[in-house]
Amino acid sequence: MPSSGNVPWRQSRSVTWLAVTAVALLLAVAAAAAVNAWRGFGAPFPGLFVDPYADFSNVSMPAWAQEGLPLKYPDRLVAIEGQALPRELPFPSQAAAARIAALARDGATEARLTFSTSEGPREVRRPLLALGTNEVGFFFGFYAVVALFLLWTGGVVLVMAGHRPGARAYAAWTVGAYLLFLSFYDYHTTAGLPAAFSLGGVGFDLGFLWLAYAFPEPPKRGRAVLRTVLLAVTAWGVGAAAWMVVAPWLGHDASTTRQVVGQGVPASMAVLLLSIVLRLGRGSGRERAELLSAAWGLAAAPATLAVGFFVALASGSGVVHLFVPFVIPLLPLSIGFALVRHNILETDVVLSRRLLAGPIVLASLGGALLTWLALRLLVREGVETWLPTLLSVPVLVGGLMACNRLTLWLFFPAASQFRPSIEQLSDQLSSLHEMPAIRQAVEAVVSRWLPTSGPVRVLEARELTSVPNLPEDARERLNTGQHVWTLETPWQRLLVVPMRSLGRLRGVLLLPPKHQAALYTSEDLTLLATIASLGAVSLHHAEALKELEALRRSDVEATRDEKRFTLGLLGAELSHEIAYPLNFFRYLLRRSGKGHTLEPQDVEIGSEEVARLERMLATLRKLKSPAPQLAPVALVGPLKRALELIREPVEEKRLSVSVEVPEDLVVLADPDMVLQVFANLLRNGAQAVESGGRLGVSASLAEGGVRVECWDSGPGVPEALRDSIWNPWVTTKEGGSGLGLAITQRLVSSLEWRISLERKEERTCFCLHVPDRVLLIAPAASRSAAASA
Incomplete structure (x- = not known):
């Protein structure tokens, strides 16, 4: 039996392999779609699109001149030039493409198409066109860029978000949108990936429904009932996707299921829009503020697309598909903005510029691609092979620079504040030598550029015990230079940045959550670490100056004591030596008192001792030992x-x-x-x-x-x-x-x-x-x- 300690490792390993496999499959779909688009380039088509089942598609471009065309989805193409299309094939559109290609080889310039409609058979004549740069560039190239953008944002949110239900719902929606957008062109031309399109369509619908339920968090009322209903709809969607994938190969017509799934796109968007409105109406406080930060994208994208799809279903107009790739990114942009600026998904991750590298590159690439397609329509035929490409390169470079600056301005203000903040703090600290003044200067410079929900504080290392909810290994990590978060929710936790100098922890910077719970960024942490280092050096200098002052005072006291001691010792020595002549004189006086006569030798010795005493007194006046x-x-x-x-x-x-x-x-x-x-x-x-x-x-x-x-x-x-x-x-x-x-x-x-x-x-x-x-x-x-x- 394996030990219980191995279970988390095995689970983590399984999750990693599952993620790697999923990414590999998604990239394989992208590669297959790109190969099919390349192979179909230049193929003739009758100025309109049909899906793999030969049903008329509302997708169109203005250059195809479809105004007044008496067709709408799901009118089915049944014959070309009077010859019926075989129905036994899994995908009749492939047979239709072969017929069109044969007509083009025979020199035909138009084709007579017969559609089965609700009003009976209807014939239309359509000019034969070629799938060229505009069709491939927009319906595959631009759609693919948007698909990759959506998938990137889904992966980032799934990795970053600590609030899992909303993150999983959004990630699932991005996978469905990725498959739908990436196989969109193939579904209407070569029909090589109809399974991916069917799965993407179902995932797209179900993703909107799960977002309506779980974003940013499941509702508090009726959660069990709503979840049960949603699970039932999801089970039906999975079954519908499976049926749409296998039905063509079994010789069955799944058109009814496809129509329900197609009509589910605007319906699911409408559900999401209604959910946002209800949440905003019932929400209060922080929940309402968080939802408002993402509502402009969550509501605008579904509302716009829902109206467009209803119009397309009712009138047959395909204009909506020209706006879909522009409107859909509003949803991930709003979620990303709300995640970064308000931490709507309760993430613990520090925002890094690398996480935004993908969206920046893809957005710039999409802008350059659109510019290239537009320029091809405007330039003369003699130079279209090189001039659009040449003019699109500056757009790509400018887009990268503009997007980078925009993200810096929106999410990384610390990058622009780095130099002035450091210079200002350095100038201030150079003239400060007291610890309270240094702490106040550091707190002021941080508060000036970093909006927080509470005051910024500088604490001495010994004051760490006063910080609540610190991890057990906080001091060890701070001593090694790592920042530490307190063990609270991402909306309440404090950031503790070490202030180290000469390998010793001098203090810490204690920061509350940013304003409106915005995410801390890598640039924030870099600037804070630099400020903390400057503050630590100043605290170290202040401490050293304090110790030097204490030593100076000790030296002064020691010198004073030494002088006192020397003076006392000199006096003691003199009194000690004076005792000899005094004892001698006392001895002579006692002898004289007993009637003894002073001998000349005694008088001579006494005189010499008096002279020696005078010399001692002269030394005492000079207050130094005699040389x-x-x-x-x-x-x-x-x-x-x-x-x-x-x-x-x-x-x-x-x-x-x-x-x-x-x-x-x-x-x-x-x-x-x-x-x-x-x-x-x-x-x-x-x-x-x-x-x-x-x-x-x-x-x-x-x-x-x-x-x-x-x-x-x-x-x-x-x-x-x-x-x-x-x-x-x-x-x-x-x-x-x-x-x-x-x-x-x-x-x-x-x-x-x-x-x-x-x-x-x-x-x-x-x-x-x-x-x-x-x-x-x-x-x-x-x-x-x-x-x-």
Whole structure:
């Protein structure tokens, strides 16, 4: 058993093959009709037409001079030159054509024809004429162009229309009209396709009846009864068509059936006309407006032809057949206009110019053909072989151009509005940088050229959730650049056009149905897509400008914060360093308060610290970190001064201090910075060790310079803080500021030294790496100084 998922595919495949087969058969009829017309060209005929059953036809041309001819349909031709026509043939007209051809070969210029009429036998004499360009060109060529036009419109409506009953009714009518028009000339001359003409006649009648019932939709009242009656009439019509096809081959006369079908043409037209009038009288609102849009063709064509056919049946005049191919196209034109401008058949298809290519070409070809036939009647005999053709070519080209412009004006206004709309929008968007203004400009330019039933809106991508009845895959399709329709009727659905830039959905254009539910066209979608792209780029630029502005503000805030931080850090550093001399002075004051005499060395150190404080205050006034004041510095000097500044914690904890720095080690540096570095490192060490602990400084030669180690016997820096210990405000001591090592690192960098933290032999070592380039005097290898405090 096949899976249920395969059924739709098989059904679609069956429908496709059925459509291909039907088109192939219809084209085969066209080819057969063309071959028969070509073979019959130049054949003699008696200035009148008879059908395949030798019944007189009302079809005529003015040049045949039939005025006053005492015949009308269905008077039957029974004899030529007194010789009776054989009745055993399926189509007696073929025998009549052979008799006429024999008379022409014998040099006869006229023929005596005997017709059986309701008033008895009647003889008429008719001149022998030849089936020439006028007959073939009009009754076959022009009729065939109209037939192809009708068939094209039927196929287009059937493909486009979502409202199926009306579309099927119209498509069925076009098939019947196609067969009828295409075999019209053959039916009255060579009689090679009488079956096609019979089927076309029945289809033509039934098509009008079904149009009266189903177009644009079946009636709400009495639908079941009317449909039952119509199905019964259709069944009778199918039987009548079958009988007309097989009766000649069975030797039976189906003239009564043919007459009923022939009289059904004006009757079915009258039914359609009456249906339109009743619908207009009872309809209201949208139904009435839709029907009015197509009523001029639906009513005018049947009314005109119905009157003409009644006149032809009553008087025998054949003039109506000269107007039929001009009047019949009014019906598909009105339906097409109503479909495009008012969506009368509820289609979901977007109108494309390719769909109108067939009608444009056929209309231009029909106009050129009529021009050619008219010119042949007007020009002199010496030039008729080339001048009409030459003059008809500009008509064909002009017709193509005129029809193309007319369709553009009627159905594709977006094509003419493309350049000015884009230029206008581009000029506007170039000066807009705010999203609300961009949205308003895009909405205004779309509303200006595209009449819609409601306001056009531009939505941001995040606002898509507010659009009702969107398909489930709407966002995915919009992200790939496809437009999307909401899941509503064609008269209510919204069109969603993506606004993309750099592969990202920036927003959407949301459009209601066009005015009076007119179809959206391919040109509309092209212009909308271009406008949406321009709008998306502008939205992207506006978003980028907004982000840049936010970044600029962030930078300003960051710069302001950085300045605050730098100022605060500078102040913190100064307050941190001022603490050393303050502690020293406090220490001296306490000693002095206990009766101890100030030593000269203490006074000298105090004076130097006051001078250093003044230099710090000068730096603070400039609000920047001081630049190094380079000078030769023996490292032992700043080191001993630093030990004096931390004398208080050393004495309180009874620390053992070791200094192993050569006296002759001289570097190019700023003395204050070197003092500050040693003071910070020694103070950190003094704070880190327990009472009775050890503290020291050593210097030794190393690769590329001198290595100075400031060590202590404390527990060291926790592993978690080793990477961040140099950052401001990071400390391991309770109540510490966290600035000592940060200041030390900055000072070391300013001196172009390097500093690192190491842990070895139960010691915490802050190692200063002094490069060769700043060494003025390196320590002698044989000399070392050791001092202990």
